[in-house]
Amino acid sequence: MNQPVLILIKPDGLKKSLTGNILTRLSETKLEIVAAKMVRVSQDLAHNHYIHLKDKPFFGELIKYLRGELHDRRKVMALIYYGEDAINKCRQLAGATNPEEAESTSIRGSYGRITTAGVYENVIHVSSNPDEAEREIKLWFGPDEIIVDLFPTKNIEKTKKIAAWA
Ligand code: UDP
Ligand code: MG
Numbered sequence: 001m002n003q004p005v006l007i008l009i010k011p012d013g014l015k016k017s018l019t020g021n022i023l024t025r026l027s028e029t030k031l032e033i034v035a036a037k038m039v040r041v042s043q044d045l046a047h048n049h050y051i052h053l054k055d056k057p058f059f060g061e062l063i064k065y066l067r068g069e070l071h072d073r074r075k076v077m078a079l080i081y082y083g084e085d086a087i088n089k090c091r092q093l094a095g096a097t098n099p100e101e102a103e104s105t106s107i108r109g110s111y112g113r114i115t116t117a118g119v120y121e122n123v124i125h126v127s128s129n130p131d132e133a134e135r136e137i138k139l140w141f142g143p144d145e146i147i148v149d150l151f152p153t154k155n156i157e158k159t160k161k162i163a164a165w166a
Contacts, residue, residue: 004034004150005086006136007079008125011071018111019077022124025093025107031083035146040074041067048139061119070115078140082148087133090126097122 009022039045046066053059068074081090095102099112099122112122127133134151143153 009077011068013123031081035080
């Protein structure tokens with residue numbers, strides 16, 4: 001069954017110039033990229049993304065990590081891959097959460113590390129099941145940023161001021 005999965009190249013992956021390597025590894029899956037962008041991660045977005053871990057002792061440090069506060073710049077690359085068994089294929093390539101336990105040829109096994117503060121800097125995020133993928137995709141992307149129709153949409157009136165080119 002075709003399914004979408006949210007992939008984040010985390011700040012350590014960007015800082016270490018691993019973007020190309022990671023995208024090359026992911027292209028082995030033959031999945032289609034249906035959305036991609038660079039994101040300046042807000043406190044709210046980071047908090048909501050990792051809400052399931054909010055009671056963990058490392059939560060504060062994890063939020064700082066995702067926001068880029070440990071790596072000079074607040075940026076994450078967010079992508080949606082789409083296709084047959086997308087979640088399993090991408091999780092397989094990513095490897096285990098703990099980079100020291102991840103298979104050495106996996107992305108996390110190759111490039112991840114554990115910080116002295118105890119956070120797993122594991123280079124990449126991959127949604128772990130279809131419900132999580134849907135929740136995360138709706139958090140990181142709007143319907144207009146995705147080139148296929150993944151979930152039902154509605155039209156709303158918006159009168160917010162937005163930045164435009166001067
Ligand atoms: N994490 C950590 N220590 C832990 C568990 C998780 O630092 O003991 C971090 C790690 O960066 C991980 C993220 O929190 O990728 C989210 O954890 P989750 O259990 O969802 O693992 P994932 O789905 O990323 O493999
Ligand atoms: Mg997870």
